[in-house]
Amino acid sequence: MSSAELVQVGPASGSATLNQLRRVVICAGTGCMANGAMKVFEQFKQATAETGLQVILELREEAASDEVRLSKSGCQGFCQMGPLVSVIPDGILYTKVRSEDVAEIVVKTLTEGQVVERLLYKDPSTRKSCRGLEDNPFYSRQNRLVLHECGFLDPEDIREYMKHGGYEAARKAFVEMAPEEICKLITESGLRGRGGGGFPTGRKWDAARVQNSTKKYVICNGDEGDPGAFMNRSVMEGNPHSVIEGLMIAARAIGASETLIYVRAEYPLAVERVRRAVADAEREGILGKNVFGTGLSLKCEVMEGAGAFVCGEETAMIASIEGQRGMPRPKPPFPAQSGLWGKPTIINNVETLAHVSRILKVGAEVFKSIGTKDSPGTKTFALTGHVANTGLVEVPFGTTLREIVLNIGGGITDDAGKIWKTGFKAVQIGGPSGGCLTEEHLDLPLAYESLRSVGAMVGSGGLVAMNQGTCMVSIARFFMEFTQRESCGKCVLCREGTKQLLALLDDVIEGRADVGTLNLLEKLGHAVQVGSLCGLGKTAPNPVLSTLRYFRKEYEEHIFEKRCRAGRCRALLSPEINEVKCKGCGLCIKACPTSAITGEKKKPHHIDAELCIKCGACATACKIHAVEGI
């Protein structure tokens, strides 16, 4: 079965009335909101009123066909091109819409049914305009199952979610299925945790189900702390009800009566939407006492994190919920045996839970038909960095890096954002616990096992593309600085080891390293992996070890030639004035904060290497680019 059919299974009765009227959907994810999506929304309200179009803002049972429904959606994933406005059922996607453009859309598209050419997305490599999702390579090459509804459902409207078959799976789980059946189904589907570890979800549930306890908990892990990853944010913002539905099914499967959603505080919009969704579900009688008439009760709380990366780890998160410092503890006992307040607890990632309701609807076989044998289903990746199309990408497991970065991502760009055909250098996958993939891995199918074999991991799904102008030692240092800062301090090797690793990387970057540094980096890296309790420490050296494995030459250049080929490591730079180019205008002399530049007017100037602090002010000041090497 193709994914298109799989999506079709979702919407239940009632969607016909929705399709009768034209809808204008304005993306209201964090990215588009920052670019002024709310102004565009307000402008639409005003402009449609002026032209006399019938506009409704809420979902109604009956609507006249000439009415236009204006609604907000969650993150549609194409953040860089925001604010996004799509017109349904015309299938038009407008990008970078400003409030000034609204009047034209209202007149041309909504009344005359024509397309406003200049607001369409242009493929940067072919220069072709794309009308909508079908001919836009960013969307057409994806397989959006979890994200599908983020694009058009109003995340603040529970009725709309229900009209599209929402909470049907939860009802089925409570009314028609026994807990064993649910666990068996999820195990059969092969669903694995999307948060990074890839542990089979069904087995985790089963372990908690068999525990004999009157109180059990389900926690949704929305503490997405990896820098450069925002998949969970998009799902919580765009379709919070799908997460709550997954949470309900999990609760039913293990026999829990209390659930909790732990959301990262850096995502204020996600916190707001999830809170609202929980309140709406309670009001509709979906959550609360006597769920679906079964006599079972189910509570759902929302807790905001307080800014600690380590709380993404299960046991640390439990400590945080209990009001303690978020420090992990040894496993076993696993949370499924003894978790929150010592009771059996399961913790699932946002994306994992968002998959659950679909599995109940379509069955394990259909779910398994996409992806690879060991890693079934789809995975969302946050594609960022030096690529033409940054945003949220959902593809089946087994998709190659080439497809994601070069085709969906539209190719590598330079610092100015222009396509750079030969610019590909590496992709960092899995954030601070992941590793680097290079040109040789472009055709590697991305899945849990294949990535582990090359020293990387799926992680939560951050993909940061880097061009040739990136210094890999600096990147390793960036991640090491992050994990060093976020180490909770419990294990000595993680606390002190990351600090020493960081100091060693500083030596390399600042030209103090010698022959022994690289060996020491490797040795210490392995020691930190072995001597740490939780995932943070066990994976903290990965970025260093992985760059050492694939970009060792670059490290050696820094150490032995005192040279950074990307020109990013300031201490290794040696700025010089090109005597042929220099016209002796004196601009650099004025700009230099340490008076290191001397020279007469109209004669080539000179930089005193002793005094120079390599700040680059001279290069910025020089209008004819005569300062070189910085």
Next chain:
Amino acid sequence: MAALPVVVDDAERFENVCRILSRFGRRPSGLIPILQAIQHEYQYLPEEVLTFVATSLDVPPARVFGVATFYAHFALEPKGKHVIRICDGTACHVKQSLPVLNALREKLGTSEKNKTTPDMMFTVETVACLGACGLAPVVVIDEQVYGQVTPERALGLVDDIKAAEMLMARAGATTAAEPALEESHE
């Protein structure tokens, strides 16, 4: 005479804290939401309030300080009127967020250690990935998100705030001066 307003202020402060404590049922397990609510009220966690919370929850002050210092969101020092946060995520980093941070620090005279300007007008800090990576590099000023920020643009935004503050100060000065003038006429 001078001490009186401070006393009133403190009493009011603890009254608010008491209200927050009651809202969370004075349970030690609710410590994090309690501190979040207090910080929401005061912009930071004053030391005497933390001790007060510890006494009210019947836990050692070390436990409360331990939690307050563990999480990055809790500030033990007051912040400036305008808080500028530079995203420190990977995407922002590879898209050159560091020059933006350095330019802001240089202009406002702040540093890694001293994040707030002496006049308490600005605080410059880095923040963990905000998940708006499509817009990298990202700067958040007083909850407003700005994407694709260059050092020049960031400095321009600061200038705008300074200009607005000047205008406000001037307007405030004239409105304050007006009744005084009327009084003098009488």
